[in-house]
Amino acid sequence: MPQQVLLEARQIGRRAASGGRWLLRGVSLRIEAGQRMALSGLSGSGKTLLLRSLARLDPIEEGQVFWRGQSIRGVRVPEFRRRVIYLHQRATLVESRVEDDLRAAFHLRVNRDRQFCLSKILRWLQWLGRDPDLLQRRSSDLSGGEAQLVAIMRAVQLEPDMLLLDEPTAALDPQTAEAVERLVDIWYQQQPDHRALVWVTHNPEQSRRIAGRQLTLQQGALIEADS
Amino acid sequence: MDAPYLILDWWQVALASLLILINGAISASLRLKMERTLAIAAIRTVVQLLLIGMVLEWVFRVERATIVVGLLSIMTLVAGYTAVQRTPRRYPGIWWNALISVWVSSWFVTAYAVMVVMGNVQQWYQPQYTIPLMGMILGNTMNGVSLGLSALIDSLDSQRDRVETLLALGATRWEAASGPIRQAVRTGMIPLVNMMMVVGLVNLPGMMTGQILSGTRPMHAVNYQIVIMFLVASSAALGTVSVVLLAFLRLFSRDHQFLAARLESSEPPR
Numbered sequence: 001m002p003q004q005v006l007l008e009a010r011q012i013g014r015r016a017a018s019g020g021r022w023l024l025r026g027v028s029l030r031i032e033a034g035q036r037m038a039l040s041g042l043s044g045s046g047k048t049l050l051l052r053s054l055a056r057l058d059p060i061e062e063g064q065v066f067w068r069g070q071s072i073r074g075v076r077v078p079e080f081r082r083r084v085i086y087l088h089q090r091a092t093l094v095e096s097r098v099e100d101d102l103r104a105a106f107h108l109r110v111n112r113d114r115q116f117c118l119s120k121i122l123r124w125l126q127w128l129g130r131d132p133d134l135l136q137r138r139s140s141d142l143s144g145g146e147a148q149l150v151a152i153m154r155a156v157q158l159e160p161d162m163l164l165l166d167e168p169t170a171a172l173d174p175q176t177a178e179a180v181e182r183l184v185d186i187w188y189q190q191q192p193d194h195r196a197l198v199w200v201t202h203n204p205e206q207s208r209r210i211a212g213r214q215l216t217l218q219q220g221a222l223i224e225a226d227s
Numbered sequence: 228m229d230a231p232y233l234i235l236d237w238w239q240v241a242l243a244s245l246l247i248l249i250n251g252a253i254s255a256s257l258r259l260k261m262e263r264t265l266a267i268a269a270i271r272t273v274v275q276l277l278l279i280g281m282v283l284e285w286v287f288r289v290e291r292a293t294i295v296v297g298l299l300s301i302m303t304l305v306a307g308y309t310a311v312q313r314t315p316r317r318y319p320g321i322w323w324n325a326l327i328s329v330w331v332s333s334w335f336v337t338a339y340a341v342m343v344v345m346g347n348v349q350q351w352y353q354p355q356y357t358i359p360l361m362g363m364i365l366g367n368t369m370n371g372v373s374l375g376l377s378a379l380i381d382s383l384d385s386q387r388d389r390v391e392t393l394l395a396l397g398a399t400r401w402e403a404a405s406g407p408i409r410q411a412v413r414t415g416m417i418p419l420v421n422m423m424m425v426v427g428l429v430n431l432p433g434m435m436t437g438q439i440l441s442g443t444r445p446m447h448a449v450n451y452q453i454v455i456m457f458l459v460a461s462s463a464a465l466g467t468v469s470v471v472l473l474a475f476l477r478l479f480s481r482d483h484q485f486l487a488a489r490l491e492s493s494e495p496p497r
Contacts, residue, residue, distance in 0.1 A: 017488035058484060059486070074481050077482050077483045078398065086395040087395070088395070092391075110397040155396070
């Protein structure tokens with residue numbers, strides 16, 4: 001049975017802000033339900049731009065992005081972004097206390113029909129071997145790795161269909177990086193036939209661990225490795 | 228006809244001008260090297276004020292609606308331009324946003340003042356009322372617009388990661404930007420609120436002292452000043468809110484994207 005295409009980019013292109021050269025051009029990509037992709041490429045090859053374009057966080061000059069076969073514009077964008085969450089390399093917490101930060105996602109209009117579930121978070125922390133006191137700490141006191149874990153919990157508690165992870169472990173120690181991988185895996189394994197992810201990484205081992213499909217960006221164009 | 232105030236003759240003005248020599252003496256004795264600048268400033272003061280005096284004399288004499296509206300328009304254009312001059316970073320369209328905000332708010336409030344509050348003036352465009360009122364309203368609206376705009380750009384800049392994080396989690400552009408927007412509007416309104424708190428205690432407003440000098444009874448001057456304070460405060464608030472909202476619409480797309488690339492430094496790159 002062919003898998004459902006969740007997200008599709010058709011010939012998307014993006015120019016530099018000054019209007020000059022193309023940073024990304026003619027990139028087409030289909031992400032099916034169940035797929036886990038690793039994306040690599042040199043710095044400046046356009047990985048972040050591609051992910052941000054897929055999440056519709058940046059305007060694109062050419063091409064289109066489709067979610068389940070439909071183009072996403074205007075009022076449908078927030079609903080789309082709840083399902084396809086982009087995670088930045090440096091996590092930013094929006095509230096001053098960790099638990100408030102996790103709750104903040106539910107104050108957004110698009111998530112009002114859902115409720116914060118403390119027991120779920122506590123369970124995850126237990127699985128990751130983290131102290132539940134983390135929730136009471138001040139956001140500004142967290143290490144980069146702890147903040148990244150909180151940011152990923154903040155995203156996966158919303159039960160998105162897809163995660164776009166932009167080098168989430170690049171700056172982390174191996175243990176925390178492993179915790180991040182496990183947390184993402186917990187989310188994925190809840191519905192492995194319906195979820196998908198794109199993970200930007202420079203680490204070939206991590207890339208093999210987390211993904212079944214390997215992609216490389218070279219000078220703004222996408223190259224697929226044999227799978 | 229006797230004026231109710233003392234008319235200064237040219238030699239009396241010249242006597243006051245001599246006082247600039249005090250500044251010059253200070254500069255010379257302390258070697259501040261400000262003599263030249265002082266001289267230019269003194270000459271500019273005289274020339275600029277004489278010129279505007281002549282323009283006003285003419286406008287008051289002909290008293291035609293088109294001329295009054297023309298002069299008010301020029302004043303408004305300068306205010307809109309100056310409001311943007313003070314912002315640290317700009318985006319395409321910022322001039323229009325500032326100009327529209329200054330224009331709409333100050334003209335609306337001046338019109339309300341002349342047509343409703345002072346509904347008994349002879350003509351709606353009577354320059355004796357419209358020009359000084361507009362001048363005071365514009366000055367304060369310009370400040371509010373400029374402060375609000377700078378504050379919005381600054382806080383979007385410093386909170387960029389926060390704004391982007393909220394958008395990525397499904398926030399609408401409004402939800403993502405409402406913090407910086409509120410902060411910017413508050414910043415734009417603070418100076419006038421502060422001024423209203425201490426007016427009459429710390430300083431006597433220039434308009435009121437001017438009226439008293441020209442022979443108006445203090446209580447009459449006070450009534451004018453109260454009216455002015457509310458006109459100025461409301462126009463500055465309106466101008467600030469509208470420029471912040473217009474800027475928000477320029478910097479966030481309908482697709483709920485923060486167009487940070489539109490923000491550019493107003494200083495040439497080094």
